[in-house]
Amino acid sequence: MKRLPAAALLALLFARHADAHLVTTGLGPVYDGIGHLLLTPEDLVPIFALSLYAGLRGARAGRLALFVLPAAWLAGGLLGLRLGGVTTAPVAAVSFILLGILVAADVKLPDGAVAVLAAGLGFVHGFLNGPALAGTGPGVLGLLGIAVVAFVLVALAAALVVSLRAPAARIAVRVAGSWIAAIGLLLLGWALRTSGGPA
């Protein structure tokens, strides 16, 4: 019976965290980061929307977004890890609405503006990933996983849209943008309701 306290102490030493609100794949921090992005529509859909928009603007804009977005996500994420980026602002809803309208209306912005959009989106969303990745989360390696999967997503989606030539196919992309903007509007209303705003 004397071995019991020792075993209990050992159990406490090996006790692990509850991992609340973070997807844990069990495959290591890089995959945790990948899983986090793929299972978080608040981050995933804006990346998809930006890819569609960059693709609509052409190959050069697509290439800019391809490199700027993951780099900005990394930079913002590193800052978020250090500072613990938290906000009450409905960032996801604003990203959905802004990028969705740009895609739906096929707004003709210069390539530089697409790069600025990619930088802003990556930095802000990366910064807000901070609390999920910090502490007992996957940390910098998780952030790296997020940046890699963002790179792959932009490469695939933007390249697909750049290759579209049929007017009907480009309209289908714009319909997708309108759906994204619509989701953003509902999300904004949802945020107002849950925050006890004007409702």
Added chain:
Amino acid sequence: MKATLARRRPSNEALLALLILALAMAPARAHIQTGEAAGFLSGFRHPVSGLDHVLAMVSVGLWGAQLGAPAVWLLPVVFPMVMAFGGFLGLAGVPLPGVEIAIALSAVLLGLAVAREARPPLALAAGLVGVFAIFHGHAHGTELPPGQSGILYSIGFVVATGLLHLSGIAVGLVHRWSWGRIALRVLGGGVAVAGLVFLTRAFR
């Protein structure tokens, strides 16, 4: 034998084994993705749960197909955003009078537009559809159930609405044949009659 079993207590070795087993336990991962699928399905079901909504959404697609380009692609691009704006107003608690009457009226007028194969100026058609979209969205916005995943509910909701439009457009493609044009007009008449039934209910 029974007495022996009744007196048997767990040995220290068994307790130790239990503790070692506890060491190997995976973390509980509380709150991860709970109810997410339910949120999406709940949102997806909402637009298709009311016949008045379904008839109006499909009619928008049918009418768009009758009108041809650019209405056929303008409506599915614009309608979801306008409808979501109505949903935003509903969620934000902005009151809109006569929602049920407007929804029933939308089925009547859109059904009549399809039945008559009406061809008003594009701005007028888009304006009419847009106004009704706000009422439909508002009704959905005020009915959103609490406790769901907001984003997945919204995704399910918008996808279902968009698919209803696309269904209408797909059915409306029969417009290229003469029998198809007649069939669409009959469908439109049916929608208008159903809308009248909804309208009389809304006034009760």
